[in-house]
Amino acid sequence: MAEITKPAFFAHSLKNGSINEWEPLVHHLSDTAHLASKFAASFGCGELADAAGLLHDLGKYQAEFQTMLHGVVAKVDHAAHGACYARSRYKLLGSLIAHGIAGHHAGLADGLFEPEGRLARMDATLDGIVATAESDGLVFPVRPGPPLFERSADTGFQMAFLIRMLFSCLVDADYLATENFFVRAEGREIPPRGAAASLTDLATALDGRLKAFGVTEPGSLNARRTQILGHVRSLAGSAPGVFTLTVPTGGGKTLTSLAFALDHARANGLERVVVGIPFTSVIEQTAQVYRDALAPHQNAILEHHSAFDQSQIDGREARAKLSLAMETWDQPLIVTTTVRLFESLFSNRPSQCRKLHNLTRSVIVLDELQTLPLELLRPCVAALKELAANYGCSIVLCTATQPALLADPPGGGRPFVNGFENVIELAPDPPALFKALRRVKVEAIGEQTDADLVARLEDAPQVLCIVNSRFHAQTLFDAIGHVDGARHLSTLMCAAHRRAVLAEIRADLLEERPCRVISTSLVEAGIDVDFPLVLRAEAGLDSILQAAGRCNREGRRDVETSTTLVFRPADGKRPQSMRMAIESAESLFRTFGDVATLAAVDAYFGQLFDRKGDAVLDAKGILRACQDRVTTLDFPFKTIAADFQMIDDYNLPVIIEWDDTARAAVKELRFLPEGFTPGGAARRLQSYTVGVPPRARRLLIDSAAAEIIDRDRYGDQFVVLTNASLYRADIGLSWADPTLMEAEKLIL
Numbered sequence: 252m253a254e255i256t257k258p259a260f261f262a263h264s265l266k267n268g269s270i271n272e273w274e275p276l277v278h279h280l281s282d283t284a285h286l287a288s289k290f291a292a293s294f295g296c297g298e299l300a301d302a303a304g305l306l307h308d309l310g311k312y313q314a315e316f317q318t319m320l321h322g323v324v325a326k327v328d329h330a331a332h333g334a335c336y337a338r339s340r341y342k343l344l345g346s347l348i349a350h351g352i353a354g355h356h357a358g359l360a361d362g363l364f365e366p367e368g369r370l371a372r373m374d375a376t377l378d379g380i381v382a383t384a385e386s387d388g389l390v391f392p393v394r395p396g397p398p399l400f401e402r403s404a405d406t407g408f409q410m411a412f413l414i415r416m417l418f419s420c421l422v423d424a425d426y427l428a429t430e431n432f433f434v435r436a437e438g439r440e441i442p443p444r445g446a447a448a449s450l451t452d453l454a455t456a457l458d459g460r461l462k463a464f465g466v467t468e469p470g471s472l473n474a475r476r477t478q479i480l481g482h483v484r485s486l487a488g489s490a491p492g493v494f495t496l497t498v499p500t501g502g503g504k505t506l507t508s509l510a511f512a513l514d515h516a517r518a519n520g521l522e523r524v525v526v527g528i529p530f531t532s533v534i535e536q537t538a539q540v541y542r543d544a545l546a547p548h549q550n551a552i553l554e555h556h557s558a559f560d561q562s563q564i565d566g567r568e569a570r571a572k573l574s575l576a577m578e579t580w581d582q583p584l585i586v587t588t589t590v591r592l593f594e595s596l597f598s599n600r601p602s603q604c605r606k607l608h609n610l611t612r613s614v615i616v617l618d619e620l621q622t623l624p625l626e627l628l629r630p631c632v633a634a635l636k637e638l639a640a641n642y643g644c645s646i647v648l649c650t651a652t653q654p655a656l657l658a659d660p661p662g663g664g665r666p667f668v669n670g671f672e673n674v675i676e677l678a679p680d681p682p683a684l685f686k687a688l689r690r691v692k693v694e695a696i697g698e699q700t701d702a703d704l705v706a707r708l709e710d711a712p713q714v715l716c717i718v719n720s721r722f723h724a725q726t727l728f729d730a731i732g733h734v735d736g737a738r739h740l741s742t743l744m745c746a747a748h749r750r751a752v753l754a755e756i757r758a759d760l761l762e763e764r765p766c767r768v769i770s771t772s773l774v775e776a777g778i779d780v781d782f783p784l785v786l787r788a789e790a791g792l793d794s795i796l797q798a799a800g801r802c803n804r805e806g807r808r809d810v811e812t813s814t815t816l817v818f819r820p821a822d823g824k825r826p827q828s829m830r831m832a833i834e835s836a837e838s839l840f841r842t843f844g845d846v847a848t849l850a851a852v853d854a855y856f857g858q859l860f861d862r863k864g865d866a867v868l869d870a871k872g873i874l875r876a877c878q879d880r881v882t883t884l885d886f887p888f889k890t891i892a893a894d895f896q897m898i899d900d901y902n903l904p905v906i907i908e909w910d911d912t913a914r915a916a917v918k919e920l921r922f923l924p925e926g927f928t929p930g931g932a933a934r935r936l937q938s939y940t941v942g943v944p945p946r947a948r949r950l951l952i953d954s955a956a957a958e959i960i961d962r963d964r965y966g967d968q969f970v971v972l973t974n975a976s977l978y979r980a981d982i983g984l985s986w987a988d989p990t991l992m993e994a995e996k997l998i999l
Contacts, residue, residue: 260312260387263429264320265436273320274432276312277389280305282431284392286424291417293611294642298395300420302341303348305392306333307355307421312383313376328369330355332380335373338364341394346884347410351418355425359418359599359888400641404669405633407877411886412637415596419607423579426605448551450524450583454513460544461510472806475688476503482679483507487514491521491645493635493674497681497849499688500651500800504618505540508649511677512614515645522612523582527589529622533776535746535938537618538586545584553582555591580606589617590897593627596634597873597895599888612643619776620650621793621856624897625863626870632656632670633874647677651800652793653849655856665857668865682849690803691785691813693795693847695840699818705730707786707816712736713759713766716786717798719826721771723788725982728769732981736765740774744983745907746938749773756780774801781805785815789825791832792839792855796847835859871895902942905957906971907978913939917971920960929965936969941984951977 262279265272284304291300310316310329319327334353337345350359353369362368385391403409434441461480479502486494496511498504512524528534534554542549592615595603615638623631638644648656658670678684699707708714708731718724721741728739736759738752759766760781772790774780775797781804787795795817803813817840825833835858836846843851860868869875871894880886908914916935919927943951948970951957956974959967972978979985 260317260383261320262308262311263432268436272436274436276308277387279428279432280308280389282428283307283421283424286427287420290420290423290608293608294398294416295400296398296413296417296420298392299344299348299398300417300424302337302392302395303333303352303417303421304424305389306337306348307352307425309333309336309380309384310373312380312387330357331369331373332377334363335370335377336381336391338370339374339377340391343884344395344397347398347414348417348421350414350884350886350888351421354418354599354888355421355601358601359415359604359892361887361889362885364883364885398641403633403637403640405874405878407879407881407886408630408633408874409637409641410881410884411877411888411891412596412634413641414884414886415598415604415888416607416611416642418601419604422601422605423608426578448548448583450513450516450522452548453545453551453583454510454517456545456548457506457510457513460546461506472501472688475684476507479503479678479684480507480510483511483677484514486675486677487511488518489515489675491515491519491639491643493639493646493671494648494677495653495674496647496649496677497653497684498649498651498678499685500797501690501804501806502651502678502684502688504649504651505537506544508616508618508647509541509544512616512647516614519645520612521614521643521645523580523585523609524614524616525580525585525587525592525610526616526618527587527592528618529589529776530773531588531746533618533778534586534588535750536778541584541586551582552584552586553580555580555585555587578602578605580609589623593623593631593634593897594892594895597630597891599892610638610642610644614645614647616647616649618649619797620648620656621652621654622776623654625859625868627873627895627897628654628656629668629865629869630871630873630895632667636669636671650793652796652852654793655853655860660853664853665860667860668868685847685849688806689847690806690808690810691799691815691847692810693799693815693817693845695817695837697819698821700821701727701730703821704786704818708737708767708769709734711767711784713763713782714784714786715768715770715774715780715782715798715801717770717772717774718788718820719772719790719829723820724769724771725985728982731767731769734765734767736767738766738768739982740768740770741983742771742773743941743985745909745941747909747913748907748983750938753778753780772798779804781807783808783813787815787817789817789819789833790829790836791859792836792846792852794832795836796852799847831862832859835862901945903945903948904940904970905943905948905951905984906936906969907939907941907984908971908975909939917960917969920965920969929968933968943984 260276261273262276263274284301287304288297288301291297308329310332313327315324316327316329318324330353334349337349337352350363353363354360363370398413431441479498496504496508516524528537538552538554541552595607598604635646639646655665656667656670657674658666658672660666704716704727708716721743724739724741731737738756740749740752756766756768757780772794775794780801782802785798785802787798799815802815835855839846839851839855873891873894876887906917908917913936916932920932952959956977957970958973960969960971977985
């Protein structure tokens with residue numbers, strides 16, 4: 252082993268460099284502390300984050316770790332000592348940073364503070380490590396100041412949330428400090444970190460786009476949209492807080508909410524806009540609308556969604572700590588899925604939590620809020636309230652069917668336990684808007700067999716039929732596939748395929764050609780198609796009204812001839828996950844003459860929440876688990892992350908070589924050309940995957956219908972369909988095997 256010269260303690264070594272070029276440990280600790288403090292200052296916790304940065308690698312002062320850098324011994328736990336010191340020196344304040352210090356590589360754990368746990372085992376050696384660090388010139392931080400937060404009714408959740416945000420600051424700082432060292436060691440310049448354009452640039456571009464729409468005919472739908480836009484923007488100077496934008500489908504929410512967010516951020520000195528959208532199919536459309544509206548600043552939009560586990564892919568690359576834009580969210584406009592947003596807020600993994608501190612001082616726009624799973628609704632509301640109360644965020648809740656989430660609703664509605672308070676409605680007189688923008692009749696027609704539906708589809712030249720499962724969609728399509736203009740849409744088609752079919756559908760509608768579409772619910776939220784007739788399988792009222800938004804969307808037809816018909820499939824099997832929603836909606840057809848009103852929507856959510864019960868709105872007991880541990884701050888972070896799954900029917904991606912782009916990316920994964928990165932290939936392939944149940948994917952692999960690409964390099968991340976006959980140009984992935992078919996029947 253080479254003789255160690257001064258300094259004697261190092262954070263990182265270099266494979267091909269002299270030991271004198273290695274990074275001194277005290278430098279890394281100082282650099283990490285500086286960055287972490289800077290990040291956490293945005294929510295008033297700079298001192299806590301500074302202490303976390305100085306302590307996070309304290310265990311690297313162990314002789315065993317320094318020896319390990321020379322390749323002599325195996326892996327050494329270097330994270331627990333700093334966490335142990337924080338708790339013993341700073342007591343409860345130390346517990347706020349101990350979780351992040353101990354988990355800055357492996358993630359936030361359960362039971363960290365147990366008497367016989369990981370930290371307890373470090374007590375015997377802690378004094379010696381501290382003495383060694385002091386001899387190296389490390390100045391230990393004094394007791395950091397406590398956070399000055401607005402106290403929440405869910406105090407335990409509030410503290411767990413703070414720990415996760417401090418963890419985010421530490422992880423990002425550690426990644427960046429490490430990256431900067433290696434970049435300098437390789438003689439390269441440190442890449443700039445920051446936005447491709449400012450919020451002002453984006454707002455200016457959007458203003459130009461909106462002015463280009465010109466004067467609209469008085470009383471027209473576009474005139475109404477312009478009126479809504481003007482009213483909403485007039486409220487942009489409001490102080491940060493929680494806002495609702497309750498506008499009927501087709502009222503222009505996409506650009507109106509963006510305009511408000513940009514204006515509001517500039518008026519209040521906020522740093523970015525984050526838009527959460529429920530479905531990837533809608534993200535692609537929304538991101539394209541934004542790119543068109545914000546030209547020439549398209550590169551300032553970060554579109555973050557992927558079927559692949561990015562941490563598993565990029566973790567296998569040459570340097571796992573290199574910063575990725577998708578992990579840091581440091582662009583001015585982020586478009587992501589609500590699943591990714593909320594699962595990150597409840598995650599315990601460093602790669603998912605790294606970006607969280609960049610949510611501070613942001614405008615967070617949530618589109619189609621009613622799609623949040625009821626079983627996780629209270630934790631979701633608690634997270635949004637915490638971001639607004641203590642992290643400088645404004646929350647904009649957008650939907651045509653606003654769920655009843657207010658603590659003290661006007662008009663004596665059902666109060667939501669620990670719901671939103673002091674909420675500002677941005678839309679001008681929502682009840683009047685719903686009346687003025689009424690463009691469709693919604694009627695219940697009772698039971699319909701597939702034969703009944705086929706007859707209706709054959710009789711109507713342009714019709715959209717939405718059903719509750721991919722299996723039913725394929726079955727119905729096969730029954731009408733011979734009819735002129737028959738088309739199919741479901742998530743059994745990859746996104747690139749769906750985009751191509753949607754373009755054909757829009758062209759057919761515009762040219763008034765026959766267009767008969769069978770779809771799953773993916774077409775409901777935000778997909779801009781306009782049919783004279785919509786058939787909707789029974790569902791919750793929010794889904795029914797979203798489906799109705801695809802009927803006479805542009806208001807060019809008479810209301811009386813524009814109909815959405817709600818039917819009960821003759822098989823009588825209601826999906827268990829939808830049963831209460833269906834029953835609540837069913838009763839409203841008997842109570843209200845017109846269910847497409849705000850009064851009906853309020854009644855629906857009130858009835859649905861009553862049926863579910865407040866406990867079911869936090870079915871996994873996440874808030875209770877936090878409150879039970881508020882005195883010790885020993886929160887079960889790993890369990891919470893596992894419990895907070897917004898999609899119960901977890902699917903895994905299968906790559907479809909739909910076109911030359913997909914085929915080229917798959918070829919790169921196989922043959923690794925110069926300059927190739929797996930993360931880059933994954934981003935190109937995200938439009939070419941179909942999600943299938945884990946058992947179904949395993950059956951495809953075992954039957955040689957699909958292949959795992961280079962398992963040794965990527966694990967099982969990349970599975971490509973090799974039996975091309977299973978993917979049809981009209982319906983996408985088709986289940987020829989009966990076992991696969993049975994698995995598919997379970998998927999909505």
